[in-house]
Amino acid sequence: MQEKEILVKAEGLSKKFCKDLKTSLWYGVKDLISNLSRDDHKRNLRDKEFWAVRNINFELRRGECLGLIGHNGAGKSTLLKILNGLIKPDEGKVTIKGKVGALIELGAGFNPILSGRENIYNNGAVLGFSRKEIEEKLNEIIDFAELREFIDMPVQNYSSGMKVRLGFAVAAQMEPDVLIIDEVLAVGDLGFVLKCFKTIDKILPKTAIVFVSHSMPTVSRVCNQIIVMEHGKSMYNGSNVGKGIDKYYARFIENESNVVFTDNSIELIDAKIESPKGQINWNDNLKVYYHFKLLKDIPVPEFFTIIVDKEQRPVALLEKNLSGVIIEKDGHIMFAVSHNELQLSKGIYSINIAVRSSVNKEPIYRKNSIINFQVIHENETWEPFLLKSTYEVCSYNNPLNKG
Amino acid sequence: MKQLETRVYQRENNHNIYHLIKESLSDIWKSRFLSRQLAERDIKAQYRQSYLGIVWAFVAPLMTGAIWIFLNLSGTIQVSETGIPYPVYAFSGTLIWSILTESINTPATSTKGARGLISKINFPKEALVVSGIYKLLFNSFLKIVMLIAFVFLFGVGFHWSLVFLPLAILAALLMGTTIGLFITPLSMLYSDVSRIISMGLGFLMYITPVVYSIPDSGIMRTLMLANPFTPLIVTTRDLLIGTNPEFIGYFSIALLICIPLLFIGMVFYRISIPIIVERSN
Known part of the structure; x- marks a missing residue:
């Protein structure tokens, strides 16, 4: 041209x-x-x-x-x-x-x-x-x-x-x-x-x-x-x-995590992800480890792991813990949450944690940007998810017209 | 493929004054619709929001004139013999003076009014000056009508010299605009400038034969004769009432000096605008 x-x-x-x-x-x-x-x-x-x-x-x-x-x-x-x-x-x-x-x-x-x-x-x-x-x-x-x-x-x-x-x-x-x-x-x-x-x-x-x-x-x-x-x-x-x-x-990636809200009954001690240098290949597993300390005598609360993109837009939420799965030990709560075959598209993400009381469902703690991680893929994608897909040949009137 | 116009923006100024004048004139020509539209917009907007509207264009100079007439008739102040009915003298003086001061102030007011525009949009800035001149012409036209009405009202009567009156008024506009163009860039930077100018013009009126004539001797005579506005006011008034224009020589010289200065002022204004946009918006 x-x-x-x-x-x-x-x-x-x-x-x-x-x-x-x-x-x-x-x-x-x-x-x-x-x-x-x-x-x-x-x-x-x-x-x-x-x-x-x-x-x-x-x-x-x-x-x-x-x-x-x-x-x-x-x-x-x-x-x-x-x-x-x-x-x-x-x-x-x-x-x-x-x-x-x-x-x-x-x-x-x-x-x-x-x-x-x-x-x-x-x-x-x-x-x-x-x-x-x-x-x-x-x-x-x-x-x-x-x-x-x-x-x-x-x-x-x-x-x-x-x-x-x-x-x-x-x-x-x-x-x-x-x-x-x-x-x-x-x-x-x-x-x-x-x-x-x-x-x-x-x-x-x-x-x-x-x-x-x-x-x-x-x-x-x-x-x-x-x-x-x-x-x-x-x-x-x-x-x-x-x-x-x-x-x-x-320039905007905040390594500084910040507590947005707390009622002083629980505190995050540490959080990690199981992947070298915070990088995860697309379609690999995401596993996050948490260590909380209870400051008051409360039953084990509900934990919400929220994934936000680089513009701080929430893109995904990991399911909360079912009651009885996580237990408290000497005022400490340690657990891991996994999501298999992570299909977020290429880019940088960070994790926010929100904690809710299991009794009255009131929020008791929230901390933003506790972990940053990067999803690796060879292609640039602007949609937040790149979902794994399969293709097959099929005839035109099949299977929609099967009725 | 049509030939595309190429513009170059860089630090180095083109210092060829003829080139700059040519560019300036071609921009004035190209933006003729814009200038008219801006003037039309301002005039319309000004009068749509008021009942007395057009009256405001000449009420201030008439008031000044009326005050002097009152002072004179009541004997508070005794002005020397003017040769014509004093009301005609005073009103013609204040109206012509107001045309002059308005034209000195107009380039700065037009440019200031378009502050938001010049920092956002690239258009020929000369259009602001030209639209100011349109507005001046509009206001001055009303004042000329007033002046002629007074001439007949006070029994001075018609003289052929009235035909030249618009020319004299144009000269006043030209002189005022020239001065205004040189002041505008500075007054865009510092608000002090416009205050000094309005105060200065207030003083200047008293050493110009606006409401009293030139005395026969003394310091005032020297000041008035040196003042370049004197021939302007006196000649315009002479044309109005049909007496022999004694200052026509000085008037012509002032006018001749003004014409090249007007072009230089135009160029100065043109190259100053980017600096103004950069510093004061």
């Missing part, structure tokens, strides 16, 4: 910011003045400055999508502002070809007092449409936003979801060569979000997209290149999206 043309090229982009407002404003005045002279000497950090973005390089072709991930304050938004031409890099250079569209704020230029219809013109004008273009697309926009009934009502009476819908409907009319998306799609109801993705899928083949998101499933779905940013630097930059996402998550 023929290589498509490069639309965005970033070379050694860097940007510095100042931590102190007063100093920052004063540097601003100096910059205003040095802007006028031919003073283009090499720029070093001045007092109280730091690099918000440091040496970012990438190339993006038509039809490609670059995912930009990193924790808050890693420099993603600053980088987007540079790409969008809102601020100038202090070092390096961006070359962008074609029409640039930015979904950074929906409904820019709206005036709350004016009607939805009037604001379509305002927003459209800000996004660079001509009057003629807006007039041609007006009906399409109103229908896309599903707001025909309310289009002549002042926008201040719209719900926030309606405003976003109207803003997106206008923005969706752009036919950009390069599209910059910040996390604007996180708002709105499910139907709207699905509609947004449908629109993006439609324009993706014709466009180079830079996409900032904290939603890894979305990133892994749309992006084919990824940059993981940390403290302004790129920690990972490449086309192995799965690897990049793992790097991002690695």
